[in-house]
Amino acid sequence: MNVRAIEHVGITVPDMEEATRFFVDAFGAEKLYDMLDEPLGGPEVEAGLGVPPGALITVIRMLRLGNGPNLELFSYSGVQQAQPVVPSDFGIQHICIYVDDIDVAASRLEKAGGILLSRPGVLPGGDAGSGNRYVYTRTPWGSTIELVTYPSAQAYERHTHLRRWRPLPTGPNDYENQAE
Incomplete structure (x- = not known):
């Protein structure tokens, strides 16, 4: 396979x-x-x-x-x-969209009719790193979408050679701090 x-x-x-x-x-x-x-x-x-x-x-x-x-x-x-599920329900509960500028993306989502559940915050734990941030949002019909950006290496990378999938870099400075 x-x-x-x-x-x-x-x-x-x-x-x-x-x-x-x-x-x-x-x-x-x-x-x-x-x-x-x-x-x-x-x-x-x-x-x-x-x-x-x-x-x-x-x-x-x-x-x-x-x-x-x-x-x-x-x-x-x-x-x-039924109404859309929320993150505490069983099953697939949200999609996450990687963005380069989370503040611009959050503003654009709100202008399009979406709802921010908070302001963008710092990613915790294994996802932590300089500039690594996230925010949960809702579509106009109630589905949950997370916005995320992690331009720096994530904390978990110090402990394993395994890596999460991440989008392709779009510029010369993307992932400049990424652990090898």
Whole structure:
């Protein structure tokens, strides 16, 4: 088996156009394509995705986001839907987007309709390092997104040769303090 990376993250949204605008305005996402020519549902879809009877996928849209995984947005109809999970719920509870300037990214997210749950703060513990920061946020429909930046080596790097995946550097000073 050769695992290379996460290819995409799927997010169910209540309004496809609002969600697309949010990801474009907040993160510069690019709309690549809509996957369906007509709604998709029925017993095979219900069984294959583990969704309730009557669930109908009305739109699937693929977005490109920087040099990380793509975002696949889903819009459903025909079934009652629960509120988005919060970090204390079981299951996949947030996505994290790496940004170069967390203050600018946080401001842009707010202008796009997102909510900051706090101001950007210093990354603790194994993630600590000069300028390494994070903030948790919410989309307009309530999904949790973490913004993170770690331009310096992280504290855990002193104790192991193993390294987390990180986005490709974009400039000559990126990762200048990174441990080898």
